[in-house]
Amino acid sequence: xxxxxxxxxxxxxxxxxxxxxxxxxxxxxxxxxxxxxxxxxxxxxxxxxxxxxxxxxxxxxxxxxxxxxxxxxxxxxxxxxxxxxxxxxxxxxxxxxxxxxxxxxxxxxxxxxxxxxxxxxxxxxxxxxxxxxxxxxxxxxxxxxxxxxxxxxxxxxxxxxxxxxxxxxxxxxxxxxxxxxxxxxxxxxxxxxxxxxxxxxxxxxxxxxxxxxxxxxxxxxxxxxxxxxxxxxxxxxxxxxxxxxxxxxxxxxxxxxxxxxxxxxxxxxxxxxxxxxxxxxxxxx
Amino acid sequence: xxxxxxxxxxxxxxxxxxxxxxxxxxxxxxxxxxxxxxxxxxxxxxxxxxxxxxxxxxxxxxxxxxxxxxxxxxxxxxxxxxxxxxxxxxxxxxxxxxxxxxxxxxxxxxxxxxxxxxxxxxxxxxxxxxxxxxxxxxxxxxxxxxxxxxxxxxxxxxxxxxxxxxxxxxxxxxxxxxxxxxxxxxxxxxxxxxxxxxxxxxxxxxxxxxxxxxxxxxxxxxxxxxxxxxxxxxxxxxxxxxxxxxxxxxxxxxxxxxxxxxxxxxxxxxxxxxxxxxxxxxx
Amino acid sequence: xxxxxxxxxxxxxxxxxxxxxxxxxxxxxxxxxxxxxxxxxxxxxxxxxxxxxxxxxxxxxxxxxxxxxxxxxxxxxxxxxxxxxxxxxxxxxxxxxxxxxxxxxxxxxxxxxxxxxxxxxxxxxxxxxxxxxxxxxxxxxxxxxxxxxxxxxxxxxxxxxxxxxxxxxxxxxxxxxxxxxxxxxxxxxxxxxxxxxxxxxxxxxxxxxxxxxxxxxxxxxxxxxxxxxxxxxxxxxxxxxxxxxxxxxxxxxxxxxxxxxxxxxxxxxxxxxxxxxxxxxxxxxxxxxxxxxxxxxxxxxxxxxxxxxxxxxxxxxxxxxxxxxxxxxxxxxxxxxxxxxxxxxxx
Numbered sequence: 001x002x003x004x005x006x007x008x009x010x011x012x013x014x015x016x017x018x019x020x021x022x023x024x025x026x027x028x029x030x031x032x033x034x035x036x037x038x039x040x041x042x043x044x045x046x047x048x049x050x051x052x053x054x055x056x057x058x059x060x061x062x063x064x065x066x067x068x069x070x071x072x073x074x075x076x077x078x079x080x081x082x083x084x085x086x087x088x089x090x091x092x093x094x095x096x097x098x099x100x101x102x103x104x105x106x107x108x109x110x111x112x113x114x115x116x117x118x119x120x121x122x123x124x125x126x127x128x129x130x131x132x133x134x135x136x137x138x139x140x141x142x143x144x145x146x147x148x149x150x151x152x153x154x155x156x157x158x159x160x161x162x163x164x165x166x167x168x169x170x171x172x173x174x175x176x177x178x179x180x181x182x183x184x185x186x187x188x189x190x191x192x193x194x195x196x197x198x199x200x201x202x203x204x205x206x207x208x209x210x211x212x213x214x215x216x217x218x219x220x221x222x223x224x225x226x227x228x229x230x231x232x233x234x235x236x237x238x239x240x241x242x243x244x245x246x247x248x249x250x251x252x253x254x255x256x257x258x259x260x261x262x263x264x265x266x267x268x269x270x271x272x273x274x275x276x277x278x279x280x281x282x283x284x285x
Numbered sequence: 286x287x288x289x290x291x292x293x294x295x296x297x298x299x300x301x302x303x304x305x306x307x308x309x310x311x312x313x314x315x316x317x318x319x320x321x322x323x324x325x326x327x328x329x330x331x332x333x334x335x336x337x338x339x340x341x342x343x344x345x346x347x348x349x350x351x352x353x354x355x356x357x358x359x360x361x362x363x364x365x366x367x368x369x370x371x372x373x374x375x376x377x378x379x380x381x382x383x384x385x386x387x388x389x390x391x392x393x394x395x396x397x398x399x400x401x402x403x404x405x406x407x408x409x410x411x412x413x414x415x416x417x418x419x420x421x422x423x424x425x426x427x428x429x430x431x432x433x434x435x436x437x438x439x440x441x442x443x444x445x446x447x448x449x450x451x452x453x454x455x456x457x458x459x460x461x462x463x464x465x466x467x468x469x470x471x472x473x474x475x476x477x478x479x480x481x482x483x484x485x486x487x488x489x490x491x492x493x494x495x496x497x498x499x500x501x502x503x504x505x506x507x508x509x510x511x512x513x514x515x516x517x518x519x520x521x522x523x524x525x526x527x528x529x530x531x532x533x534x535x536x537x538x539x540x541x542x543x544x545x546x547x548x549x550x551x552x553x554x555x556x557x558x559x560x561x562x563x564x565x566x567x568x
Numbered sequence: 569x570x571x572x573x574x575x576x577x578x579x580x581x582x583x584x585x586x587x588x589x590x591x592x593x594x595x596x597x598x599x600x601x602x603x604x605x606x607x608x609x610x611x612x613x614x615x616x617x618x619x620x621x622x623x624x625x626x627x628x629x630x631x632x633x634x635x636x637x638x639x640x641x642x643x644x645x646x647x648x649x650x651x652x653x654x655x656x657x658x659x660x661x662x663x664x665x666x667x668x669x670x671x672x673x674x675x676x677x678x679x680x681x682x683x684x685x686x687x688x689x690x691x692x693x694x695x696x697x698x699x700x701x702x703x704x705x706x707x708x709x710x711x712x713x714x715x716x717x718x719x720x721x722x723x724x725x726x727x728x729x730x731x732x733x734x735x736x737x738x739x740x741x742x743x744x745x746x747x748x749x750x751x752x753x754x755x756x757x758x759x760x761x762x763x764x765x766x767x768x769x770x771x772x773x774x775x776x777x778x779x780x781x782x783x784x785x786x787x788x789x790x791x792x793x794x795x796x797x798x799x800x801x802x803x804x805x806x807x808x809x810x811x812x813x814x815x816x817x818x819x820x821x822x823x824x825x826x827x828x829x830x831x832x833x834x835x836x837x838x839x840x841x842x843x844x845x846x847x848x849x850x851x852x853x854x855x856x857x858x859x860x861x862x863x864x865x866x867x868x869x870x871x872x873x874x875x876x877x878x879x880x881x882x883x884x885x886x887x888x889x890x891x892x893x894x895x896x897x898x899x900x901x902x903x904x905x906x907x908x909x910x911x912x913x914x915x
Contacts, residue, residue: 027369032394032440036546042409048346081315088309091302102556106320109548111502111524114541117529118323121330126534128326147444152319173652176619177300180646181638181666181721185303195656214399217522218503221529234375234401241405253402283370285480299621301639
């Protein structure tokens with residue numbers, strides 16, 4: 001960090017420093033601290049009894065379940081993809097690599113609403129596969145599979161994005177050493193690559209999971225908002241809020257905010273680990 | 286991936302590491318199934334509308350004003366974030382104060398907090414009787430349920446981008462360079478303007494573009510606070526949803542394609558910016 | 569195990585990394601691949617190790633073509649430039665890795681693995697570091713662990729990529745001698761890549777000097793130093809003076825479109841002209857550096873500088889000072905045609 005080695009010549013005056021810190025912290029407090037506090041305050045404004053009641057309400061419960069199901073499918077799918085993409089991109093040289101990286105980022109550039117829309121166009125009643133699906137009595141849109149698909153789409157790049165730069169930075173020396181010592185492909189991956197990327201992998205999974213559970217726009221388009229059936233937690237928050245049931249809305253919201261806080265905590269821990277092992281990498285070279 | 290050997294060797298450099306074909310094959314298959322084919326459905330659908338049909342759907346007052354609202358609000362939010370994000374990054378890199386690590390971690394909150402939660406919370410805070418809204422109301426300013434509310438929501442969700450792109454670059458600016466400039470007689474402000482700012486400028490621009498791109502597509506946090514009045518505070522993503530609810534797939538698609546093209550253009554801009562930054566040797 | 573390399577070429581895109589390489593390495597030999605960066609020496613090493621595939625050519629180990637054999641089936645130990653130690657494993661586990669990944673039916677029992685690893689760690693004199701992690705070791709220690717790890721699989725051939733490149737001067741010197749001793753003990757056919765001439769000359773049995781993907785000369789350290797085969801070798805190994813025109817080299821008649829190469833220590837200085845082939849010069853600079861004295865002289869009537877090295881005794885017998893007018897004549901020189909000298913590195 002720069003400040004530890006800074007001399008007098010590169011310091012602002014005390015007043016300027018204080019003003020800067022005050023403005024920056026004030027800005028963060030206004031936009032981050034206050035909203036975060038407000039979520040929990042609103043959720044508990046009518047006491048713990050109402051909080052528990054809102055949590056245990058059957059529709060809320062089914063929304064929680066559906067959210068976990070969607071995340072439990074989407075995250076592993078994107079995990080496998082992320083590892084495969086990172087392995088091919090970071091450990092090999094081939095043509096069109098940067099193009100591939102851009103394409104993997106694509107879902108980040110697409111509005112969540114548009115992400116949902118494309119699946120409606122494909123699988124909705126008037127969509128390409130709509131008639132075929134109806135014939136076979138399959139329902140994707142306004143049903144759980146559509147929600148899962150939309151969730152996979154919006155969380156698609158998360159794990160790959162974490163792993164690609166990490167594995168590129170680590171190079172392929174260790175893997176080549178393992179192969180030259182007689183290790184098989186799987187042995188190389190599981191004993192050498194995986195232990196080296198485990199923190200980044202965990203971070204990617206946590207981030208992917210947070211977005212999967214919190215996704216609103218894309219899921220909203222494909223869900224159909226059927227209470228107790230196709231409502232995820234964020235959608236349930238919306239319904240409750242629009243019904244002016246603020247305590248219940250903020251109760252569910254507080255769960256999601258808690259999830260966000262856990263995500264941030266894990267992120268900090270992982271970054272701390274990365275700095276530690278990063279220092280180790282630098283000293284190795 | 287049944288590539289013949291000579292073509293194969295031209296396509297990629299030899300490596301002793303196994304699993305390339307399997308890994309890349311799976312990557313391409315999954316990418317195509319989840320992202321590329323669904324997205325292309327959008328363009329195919331548009332093509333069936335024909336050019337006239339497309340313009341009829343795309344160029345009407347409601348669509349145009351929704352795009353204007355989306356753009357103007359996103360731009361204002363991104364500018365706010367560029368200014369304050371730079372300040373936050375500066376404070377986090379250069380100064381020490383108690384609780385810094387927690388503040389640093391908290392900057393990512395908008396990435397982690399579901400947008401719907403942000404939406405209802407901001408709407409509650411900035412409503413005329415809300416904790417913050419009441420002060421604005423006293424001044425006769427209405428924040429929630431106006432375009433101003435949209436700016437607030439978009440500022441929230443775009444907050445981490447500028448901070449997180451500028452922060453590492455700022456950490457890399459060598460103190461030695463600054464000291465050299467100071468020794469040569471530059472004032473602190475001149476050092477910033479002539480030495481530090483040129484170094485972080487590409488990162489700032491990248492962060493700004495990222496925040497802007499994110500804001501344009503944003504839906505969840507906006508709809509609660511926007512009031513959603515057609516022509517005034519209705520954003521394009523909401524208009525898509527509205528059309529879908531009326532089963533107007535063609536209309537929804539037309540708007541989606543416009544937004545998608547804008548997003549791609551921004552993505553290209555961001556990539557070009559990063560390329561430019563790396564070429565300038567800014568680490 | 570002997571190695572035969574026949575007509576091996578390798579391109580990376582449009583870049584010709586190796587251009588028709590032919591080389592034989594005897595069993596038990598310690599060979600140095602020496603050259604500037606980008607000369608193809610590392611590519612050649614990686615091809616021998618099976619980490620790269622050549623575009624064309626043959627590679628024979630003990631008379632058997634191994635081109636189609638995977639890196640893991642070549643029985644080759646590879647020591648990487650930055651060691652490539654597994655950073656999440658202890659030193660012990662690093663060395664044990666090659667033994668642990670063997671297929672079950674030929675894998676040693678745990679006790680045997682332990683015994684072997686400790687034997688190897690003793691060999692590299694680092695048994696006491698078994699429980700440390702790579703990040704906790706010094707550069708020289710990492711280097712020796714990397715070597716122990718490569719030796720664990722009992723390779724018939726040992727390949728080392730810039731084995732001392734990342735170390736500081738003192739440690740380098742120690743490790744060089746140590747590697748030489750180790751090789752004399754184990755007698756494994758070994759090839760190492762280096763860009764440091766001193767390293768190559770001091771450690772190896774034979775030196776292969778490479779430039780621009782081609783072999784310039786193969787020979788013992790003494791041969792490549794004393795009888796450089798090409799202008800490149802002359803310039804790359806040791807210092808050399810170039811005489812471009814006949815006026816400046818009256819001692820040879822062959823300087824039409826040619827250049828004479830003379831080592832600084834192959835030049836005699838005399839106060840008076842020995843005969844008509846002596847070249848009159850003015851002493852420009854005298855610098856004593858340890859056991860040698862470096863004298864810089866300027867050829868009369870031109871600004872060309874010639875560097876001469878004298879032993880201390882020789883200098884003391886006939887001391888020189890700046891401005892002295894003296895005569896020089898080479899004891900030994902070599903003339904190369906101008907077109908041969910086209911592709912010279914800047915030294």
